[in-house]
Amino acid sequence: MKSPAVTCHAFRRYADALLDAELDPGTQIELERHLAGCGSCQELLALERAVKREVKRSVSETKAPIALRSRIESALLQNAISARSAPPSTALFRVHVLPARYAIPATIASLAAAALLSVMWLNQGKASDAAEEQASTVPMFEDIVRLHSGSLPPDVTSGHGAAVTSYFRGKVDFPVRPAVLGDDAHLTGARLSHVRDHNAAALFYDVGGRRVTVVMFAQPRPQADRVFHGVYVERAFGRTIVHRRIGGYTVSARENEGVTYAFTGDTDEATLVRLTATAHLQ
Amino acid sequence: MGLFGRNRQSQPPREQDELVKSSLQHLDALYATALRLTRSPADAEDLVQDTFVKVQRFHEHFEPGTNLKAWLFKILTNTFINKYRRQTRERNVFDGIDQEPIGEGVMSADSLRGLTEPDATALRPIVAREIQAALDALPDEYRAIILLADVEELSYKEIAEVLGCPIGTVMSRLHRARKLVQKQLVEHARALGLVAAGHAEEPVDIDVYRRRRKELA
Numbered sequence: 472m473k474s475p476a477v478t479c480h481a482f483r484r485y486a487d488a489l490l491d492a493e494l495d496p497g498t499q500i501e502l503e504r505h506l507a508g509c510g511s512c513q514e515l516l517a518l519e520r521a522v523k524r525e526v527k528r529s530v531s532e533t534k535a536p537i538a539l540r541s542r543i544e545s546a547l548l549q550n551a552i553s554a555r556s557a558p559p560s561t562a563l564f565r566v567h568v569l570p571a572r573y574a575i576p577a578t579i580a581s582l583a584a585a586a587l588l589s590v591m592w593l594n595q596g597k598a599s600d601a602a603e604e605q606a607s608t609v610p611m612f613e614d615i616v617r618l619h620s621g622s623l624p625p626d627v628t629s630g631h632g633a634a635v636t637s638y639f640r641g642k643v644d645f646p647v648r649p650a651v652l653g654d655d656a657h658l659t660g661a662r663l664s665h666v667r668d669h670n671a672a673a674l675f676y677d678v679g680g681r682r683v684t685v686v687m688f689a690q691p692r693p694q695a696d697r698v699f700h701g702v703y704v705e706r707a708f709g710r711t712i713v714h715r716r717i718g719g720y721t722v723s724a725r726e727n728e729g730v731t732y733a734f735t736g737d738t739d740e741a742t743l744v745r746l747t748a749t750a751h752l753q
Numbered sequence: 754m755g756l757f758g759r760n761r762q763s764q765p766p767r768e769q770d771e772l773v774k775s776s777l778q779h780l781d782a783l784y785a786t787a788l789r790l791t792r793s794p795a796d797a798e799d800l801v802q803d804t805f806v807k808v809q810r811f812h813e814h815f816e817p818g819t820n821l822k823a824w825l826f827k828i829l830t831n832t833f834i835n836k837y838r839r840q841t842r843e844r845n846v847f848d849g850i851d852q853e854p855i856g857e858g859v860m861s862a863d864s865l866r867g868l869t870e871p872d873a874t875a876l877r878p879i880v881a882r883e884i885q886a887a888l889d890a891l892p893d894e895y896r897a898i899i900l901l902a903d904v905e906e907l908s909y910k911e912i913a914e915v916l917g918c919p920i921g922t923v924m925s926r927l928h929r930a931r932k933l934v935q936k937q938l939v940e941h942a943r944a945l946g947l948v949a950a951g952h953a954e955e956p957v958d959i960d961v962y963r964r965r966r967k968e969l970a
Contacts, residue, residue, distance in 0.1 A: 484928070487924070487927055487928050487931055488909075488924065491902060491906075491909070491927075493908065493909050493924075518935060518938075519931060519935070521880075521884075522884055522903075522931070522934060522935065522938070523902075523903045525880075525881050525884045525885075526884065526888060526899060526900070526903040526904060527903055527904050528881075529785075529789075529881065529884075529885055530782065530785040530786055530789060530900070530904045531782070531785070532785075533781070533784065533785035533788060534781050534784075534785075535780045535781045535783075535784035535785075535801070536784070536794070536798070539780065539784060539798055539801065539802075540777065540780060542798070542802065543777070543780075543801065543802050543805045546802050546805070546806060547773060547805060547806065547809050550806050550809060550810070551809065554810070617914075621914060622814045622815060622816055622819070622824055622827075623814070623827055623828065623831060623914060623915070624807050624810070624811035624814055624828060624831075626831070626835045626917075627835075662917065663917040664914070664917045665913070665917060665918055665919050667919070668919045668921065
């Protein structure tokens with residue numbers, strides 16, 4: 472924050488983030504400076520802290536009912552039995568999930584250095600714009616990789632496109648019709664998420680035993696070109712695909728009727744690009 | 754160099770059992786949070802059970818060495834949110850709430866002090882109860898976000914992952930949620946005589962409080 476003295480109004484807007492230690496050091500110092508000389512803001516922060524402490528305390532005091540543990544154990548046993556008798560689909564492969572720090576480069580600079588060796592710019596902009604364009608593109612691809620390598624289970628687990636379509640109805644601003652990825656691929660589930668500030672649908676597939684994630688999101692038209700700077704552009708199987716490497720992954724993308732389909736997965740790059748190009752989009 | 758997934762046999766059952774066993778150590782905390790989220794002991798038990806079934810089923814998603822408790826809480830809250838979402842057909846139902854003005858009114862230092870440093874120790878549980886009541890009165894998703902931030906102390910980035918929304922939305926929603934709690938807290942506390950607006954020197958009378966609470970009940 473470069474403005475002069477922080478006002479009470481400004482302080483109050485950021486008090487939460489201060490309490491949660493989510494501010495960058497510069498902003499934090501500015502706020503603490505204001506705090507040092509303002510009684511009413513001190514009281515506000517004290518109130519927020521007291522509420523936070525109380526919420527935490529009350530939860531720590533509650534104990535689970537005695538019977539719950541055994542109830543859960545028998546439910547798990549039941550679940551394990553039915554899972555074993557189910558057809559071998561998702562149960563049979565062990566996924567090597569990459570820790571996020573390998574998938575996402577530590578600095579933009581290191582990524583830029585690697586990427587410049589093998590990148591064809593979509594537009595012939597000035598070199599000084601390159602870093603800016605890089606910076607605007609990279610976070611989007613990071614979001615996509617994070618959806619693939621993240622640790623949360625799917626929101627909905629189903630191999631049926633219709634179930635996934637109906638899950639997303641009303642949650643994203645475009646119809647989610649799962650792409651069909653070929654004969655040895657099947658849908659396993661989906662998650663609601665976001666890519667930058669756009670609502671996104673992450674669809675999970677098993678392709679020949681490997682996980683592939685397709686993230687769907689819609690973007691306003693004028694931004695469409697901007698997003699894809701710093702990527703390979705390829706014509707494959709009669710379609711235009713863009714792709715780039717980020718960390719240990721490749722993300723490839725294709726557009727269809729205003730919706731971007733971004734593919735990433737635990738397969739080699741050639742397979743991923745082929746999947747992207749040949750996927751049947753509805 | 755290539756960091757691609759490898760196709761291996763499924764984990765031996767022992768690893769899966771180990772994960773479930775470790776997760777069961779957090780049963781109390783999970784139930785407690787589930788209870789705050791659902792406000793119903795029966796629903797809380799169901800939610801916790803659903804969570805453990807997911808833990809077992811998606812055990813491969815957990816990365817050994819990372820924070821197990823945080824992972825469990827993320828699943829718990831995510832399951833709760835999804836269940837709620839599934840029951841709501843309206844689009845962006847929370848944007849409506851997000852847009853209502855809540856105001857940034859200044860509360861006097863005096864009025865707040867009564868809440869943060871209750872004069873008599875007897876008042877402490879009373880204030881605590883008021884805080885819980887304010888929390889319970891929140892819309893589900895607001896209550897969930899406060900629990901994620903205050904109990905589990907997840908980062909905003911992690912909360913965004915659980916809720917499936919951008920970080921900006923997390924910040925504004927958390928801010929609103931806390932503001933709503935504070936507003937209700939201060940208003941209710943004033944009505945109950947817990948804090949005297951503008952007159953910090955007046956001692957707070959427990960009998961007065963008890964009387965007024967009965968009236969309001």
